[in-house]
Amino acid sequence: MEAKQEMEWNEAQKIPLSVDLLVAAKRQLQFLAAVDRNRHLYDGPALERAIYRYNACWLPLLAKHSESQIFEGPLVVPLDCEWVWHCHRLNPVRYKSDCEELYGRVLDNFGVVSTVEGVCGRKTEEIWNKLYPDEPYTADLINILPGDISERISRLEKYTKYDLISAAKRQSPFFYQVSRPHMKNDLFIKEAVARYRGFLYLIKRNKEEGIKRFCVPTYDIDLIWHSHQLYPVSYCKDFNEALGKVLEHDDTDSDRTKGKKLDIGFSGTTKQWEVTFGTRYWKAGAMYRGNAPSPIENNPLSSNNTCKKVVSSNEYPQEISLPDRKVMEVFLEFVGIKNLPEEQEGDIFVLFSKSQPDAFFGAKRRLTILSQSRQKQVASFQCEPTGELLFELASYSSSKLSVGKSTKTMASASFSIKDYFNPVSKLHVEKWFESVPSSGTVSSKPILLRVAISFSVPVPAPYKLKMTLSPVRSQHANGWTHVTDENGNRIIRLQMRELENAKNIGNLGKKVVGVMKSGETRTLAEFIENGWSVLENLWFTHLPHKCKNDGHLFELTGAKTLKFFPGRKLDYEVGHHGKRGSEMDFLTAIEFSIEEPYGKAVALLDLRSKHVTAKEKWMVLPATILAFIAADVMKKEEYKGVIANANSKDLKVNGVYEENEKKVLNGMGLSPNVCSEDDGISKNSGLSSGGCGSGCGSGCGNAVGSAGCGGCGAGCGGGCGAIIRSGGCGGCGAGCGGCGGGCGSIIRSGGCGGCGAGCGGCGGGCGAIIRSGGCGGCGAGCGGCGGGCGAIIRSGGCGGCGAGCGGCGGGCGNMIKSGGCGGCGGGCGGEVVNEEIEYVIEEAVTA
Known part of the structure; x- marks a missing residue:
């Protein structure tokens, strides 16, 4: 200055x-x-009801209390009324005029506290209930009965005409x-x-x-x-x-x-x-962040499904040791320069870097100087609060840059980040730095460079790990996977093994073992029944039979509730200028709790590059184990290219990619269900090839390949597992047995039988059947569906075959486009509904 x-x-x-x-x-x-955490207040009936309560109850109560204190102690404002009051006050001129018109004075917040401050509101509630017996102090703003709130507001003696709905919508992105x-x-x-x-x-x-x-x-x-x-x-x-x-x-x-x-x-x-x-x-940490990422869902996870206790990370056993680091945002601008040598020619600029490159900032970058170029350039980057920032004053011999031409360094200066933050007293620096001339640079006075630097307060940095498969094969046929940190230090070794005497059906009978840094070998995950037990039952991966179809693929349940969604979500969502890549490469772990009912992204699994990013230490090992399981599946021939090369037109039903997103999960031994709260039928995904077949007496495992579990013959006595690509429940040539229980989802071709002729029908409720095929999807003589069929899409139908299809004994699901209940002779027992199908084009982009 x-x-x-x-x-x-x-x-x-x-x-x-x-x-x-x-x-x-x-x-x-x-x-x-x-x-x-109560986003229903941002728009819709809840906001309208809150505006009514604000005008009818809160403002009159506040006016009464401000005129003569109703009782000793603070007045506690209900959350919904406080939100409307908040938005009203953020138009101070209008709020002042409204208060003066309605109540003769500006209504202040003196003697008022928020419900979020934890002050007991019992006295306020007592007064409220006496004054407004028909309007509860704590209202249910989610299950609102239909009614014309606008008409109720217009009948009030006093109410503001200010458009509070628009005001709330404008303020909702601010947080x-x-x-x-x-x-x-x-x-x-x-x-x-x-x-x-x-x-x-x-x-x-x-x-x-x-x-x-x-x-x-x-x-x-x-x-x-x-x-x-x-x-x-x-x-x-x-x-x-x-x-x-x-x-x-x-x-x-x-x-x-x-x-x-x-x-x-x-x-x-x-x-x-x-x-x-x-x-x-400008100031680091204070600028526009861009639009908020898309929410996972518009309704919060119910309190029954959220963790009742927010568990701190130090309550979890720390299985692996990782150093804690901090990261900060930095803004940098070179404002001016003094005492340049008179003979200096060409463009002048500054190359800046860190003396100790870190995981966030390692490359050398270039900026112009405002006083020289008359062009304002500000660099924004992240780095650890360590080492020094180095500034090299440089030039080219001419104003036009030529390929391969070397840079002439004139002088250099540095700024010690470490010293500045030990301790930090302010978050910005703007001053003249005296530079040290380079060899060959002659100047009568020291060259001065005016540098403006702004920092955000350092916060804990995420943990980043990488998995690398060892080329050496072990006695268990699978090689070891080395998990290393950003500096290449090995953290743990992982290996997928089959349990002794276990039948090799899908991933049944498998476990993940790890060699810790101490040399101890431990079982870190084991497949049991319908999911993986992780870290000795601290976590268990599964999908409930009754769930909301919010698009998640599986869950980790334990002391916390985590759901894994395909693609990059919330904080990991790709920005407008980021590399899009294929979202099929990623899984995002999202924690749901009372504090985060809409979810908080805690880890990102990059299944192609084998990278794991976790925000908190407690999530590092579970995320790494699950990424390892998913990556193990991707090594199989049947799954090559699934995630890297998404189909140009993937069918999307109820927000779930029925094809690409589920292939990995099937191989993990998990059932990536699309649950229905209406019929309670768990519809397992079927993808790629195969089926069950060959007389599976109970629930069948995942079937991969062209033949099926046995390739032909008998049907599944119980619920069928995932059925992939060409096969079906049998996937064979002729004479397939039907599914005795509920069949899994069957996608593309095939169906419950998916065979050449004489297919048995589905004895129980069939899963979703997509594209071609149907409940039978075969050539001729298909048996009908004994129970309620799932959704049948595109071609095919309940049978989707050439001739002689049996009808559906129970109510059929939606039949869309061509086909019908059978697309042929048989009639449907239930109603046929025509619906639109949303097609999502996912470009296959190499990251």
Whole structure:
């Protein structure tokens, strides 16, 4: 800062604020997190009901309490009313005018606390119930009875005409922008309060000089601005003193397109800030993050299925030792340069790198210097808070770059990250760095480089591991898989083995053994019945028979509830400018709990590159074991190319990729069910080839290949397992036995029998049957479905065969496109429904 700019900054810090904004910001973050766990308040009937309760109950109660205190102690506002109140106050001018029109004064939050602060609301509830006997204090906002809320609001004597539905929709994305861990850090918030004063100072200067400028805050400033507005009386008082009027808060414009109002406003604010204060306006950890990732589902996981206790990571046995690391976001800009040699020619720029490259930042990068190029370039990257940042002042001999031309280094400087963070007192640096001239560089004065650096508060870094298959084969036929960290240090060795005397049916009778760093060999996972027992029953992978069809493939249940979804989800979702690749390569582990009812991404499994990323240490070993099991399946010939080369048109039913996403899971011995809450039938996936056949007396395992479990002959006496590609329940030439119990899903060709002639029907409820085939899907003489059939799609039908199909004895599922109950002679016992099928095109892109 120059002396004048420093004086301006000091003047800005004198702006009086009558609210403790550090405390207010933390409370607001806590409240927004609670609302985000109740997303039904963002839109729809729950929001409409909340608006009614706000107008009919909360505002009158608040007015009564503010006029003469109803009882000793704070008034506790219900969460739904507080959310509407929150959105109303974030239009401070309208809130002030509404309160004055309806109640004659501004209704403040003095003597009011939020339900999220844990204060007992019993007294408030007693008063509420006396005043509003027909409107419960704690309302069920999920199971709302139909009714015209708008009409009920219009009948109220006092209510605001402000469009609170639109206001809530505008505010609902805000939490994602401010929900990162560093936002709650005291040092970060203190700097944000100082920057908020600077922001207000610019607005004050513009008003005094008659300049009309739409000032746009960064998100750290906006968090503090919102926090200030939540204290309406103090907000009005502070701004009347500072500006002579109440400052409006315009949140109606969200178009960030270049040349639009927000873009122009932000560019103008940036320029004014940097000229006025001599520091950068951008700040690490405070900029726009992009749109929030797509939710897994719009309804939260029910409390019956969530973990009742949030278990800390230190309550889990730490099976492997990994070092704890931290990571931070860094913004870097080279602002100016002084004392360049007079003979210097060509473009001048800076190459920056780290003295100790880490897993997040290792490459050397290039930036121009603002004063030289007149082009603002800001680098954004992540790195560990270790080592030094190195700056090399360089040039080319001419203004036009030629391939292969060497770079001339003129001088260098460095910045010690480690020393700066030991301890950290502020999160930004902007100063002149004196550089050390390189050999051959002659200058009468030291070359000075003005560098602006901003950091976010360091947070725990994710753990990253890689699996590599050893070429050496063991006595168990499978080689060892080495699991290493980012530095190549071996953490554990894994091997898939078959249990002694176990029948080789699918993956039944298999286990995963691991050699720990200590040399101890342990069984880490074992396949039993319908799932894998992981870490001696600490975790168990399975899929319940009754579940929501939310697209997850399997679960880990134990002290926590984890679901694994295909593709990159939530925090791992590919951004607009990221490499898309094939989503079939990935599985995302998502934790569901009371604190995270909509799910929190805790690990990413890259099945192609054999990489595992886990956010917390407790998840490292379970994620690695499951990635190893899935990768073992992918080695088989039948599964080659499944994930890397998704079909150009994959059929998607109810959000689940019926073909590619389930091939891995079938091989894992898991049943990737598509559950129906209507009929309770568990529909197992059938993919690729094979079937069961050959007289399986009970539930059949996964069948791979063209023949089936036995290739022909007898049917399955119990529920059939996954049936893949050409076969079916028998997958043979003729005379196939039917399925005595519920059949699994049968996809592409084939069907419950999928054979040449004389197929037996399905004795029980059939699974989903997709594309060609059907319940029989054979050439002639198909038996009908004795029980209720699953969905039958495209061609085929309940039989989908050439002639003489038996009808469906029970109610058939949906029959779509061609076919019908049999697509031939037989009639359906139930109703035939025509539905649209959604086709999803998944490009096969090499990552």
